[in-house]
Amino acid sequence: MRRIRILVAYDGTDYCGWQIQPNGITVEEVLNDKLSKLTGEDIHVIGASRTDSGVHALGNVAVFDTESPIPPERLGYALNQKLPEDIVIVRSEEAPLDWHPRYQKQVTKTYEYHIYNAAFPNPLKRRYSAFVSYPMDIEKMRKGASFLVGEHDFVSFCNVRTNVEDTVRRIDGIEIDKKGEDITIRVTGNGFLYNMVRIIAGTLIRVGRGFYIPEKVKEILDVKERTKAGVTAPPEGLVLVEIKYDCQGLEGRE
Amino acid sequence: MRRIRILVAYDGTDYCGWQIQPNGITVEEVLNDKLSKLTGEDIHVIGASRTDSGVHALGNVAVFDTESPIPPERLGYALNQKLPEDIVIVRSEEAPLDWHPRYQKQVTKTYEYHIYNAAFPNPLKRRYSAFVSYPMDIEKMRKGASFLVGEHDFVSFCNVRTNVEDTVRRIDGIEIDKKGEDITIRVTGNGFLYNMVRIIAGTLIRVGRGFYIPEKVKEILDVKERTKAGVTAPPEGLVLVEIKYDCQGLEGRE
Structure with missing residues (x-):
């Protein structure tokens, strides 16, 4: 065996x-x-x-x-x-x-959330990104994301269906890049609650389009309440990019 | 009306x-x-x-x-x-x-041919690019492509099913870019014969993997014979990006 x-x-x-x-x-x-x-x-x-x-x-x-x-x-x-x-x-x-x-202990996971940001949807992007037609301010998104980096209780960024008891996680970094009409939110951390990356993406999209000020992200984090529906970004934008184990062996993609 | x-x-x-x-x-x-x-x-x-x-x-x-x-x-x-x-x-x-x-006279069309070049196929790329597992030499591809720029009889780069009489076309430029595992061949010209861009892509892929030397492209062009099957790259890699009319109006994508 x-x-x-x-x-x-x-x-x-x-x-x-x-x-x-x-x-x-x-x-x-x-x-x-x-x-x-x-x-x-x-x-x-x-x-x-x-x-x-x-x-x-x-x-x-x-x-x-x-x-x-x-x-x-x-x-x-x-x-x-x-x-x-x-x-x-x-x-x-x-x-x-x-x-x-x-x-395994000492795991880091990296997810990417992809957004296609243009006046009209692009049929070649629809399967692998969320479409946002509003103009987006990347600097504001980066500022909003900065409040999430570090060890926090992310209970506000998990789905109400979550039943884990410990909702503290560590985010090592959130990078936000824009190339043409493609925006990528890349999140690395030691673990993610149910729907956490999609709720982070949905929240940062609201920041990007000016619906939230960047400081609203800190406010949501601090209030420590399970999210009610409405800011979970759609699944097609999300990719599990890599799981890194600290032990020997399988470390991401060749 | x-x-x-x-x-x-x-x-x-x-x-x-x-x-x-x-x-x-x-x-x-x-x-x-x-x-x-x-x-x-x-x-x-x-x-x-x-x-x-x-x-x-x-x-x-x-x-x-x-x-x-x-x-x-x-x-x-x-x-x-x-x-x-x-x-x-x-x-x-x-x-x-x-x-x-x-x-319309004075039209330029731009096509892109997308290649995913890695050891393993990527399921997120399969619908919009051709998969090539061989290592590719971009400089050689550029050199090969350079022979095609200008006004030429492209009869060697059209499918045997083509029934047009005039097979002279003008290619204004071929740009080849590599970003990570994604290779893009961008071709602009005043018109394209049946399967011409896919035959150009298929030929340049052979150059990239070392199966043809770059000068082979000039040789194929000079021989002026309708292509027999075998070097037409698959359809999923091809995108008609833009048609530019010299008159007023619709000029490409916003």
């Missing part, structure tokens, strides 16, 4: 997220199905990040156990032959049998 | 190209259908560029005639309400009744 660690990229548009659920097809389900066919075993992957419906990933991490004689490094290639085009195994390798993608 | 000129952007992935044909849905057909519903008339658009199946556009141009009382500038907004997400009217305006998008 070996434990195999895989780095998984996917276009989340046509999936009901990572985690298996009764109402639609998920990335986890497709991986289990194709891996089971490939190995002839009953395979169940365990994912690092259970991304939401419509959210994308370039570097999600998962593990599974197998008796397969296929060398660990070749399993990714073999699996890619069976997977649909919108899921790609970027790397596969052997991991210690007790290595679990969600129970 | 008024003639309305529209600037049309579309994701060509799910269309059998621009021009109406019996085997699948086309952009022209969707526009005719939605415009006819919007105006209550039997509308037939005339497009500037009959892009191929799977090819995208940010700035295709079309005209149609209507008695509709909707102001010309508002027709685009009204039509966008009815169109699927993958077709967007970026602008609409009145044009002279004799203005035809294919019979």
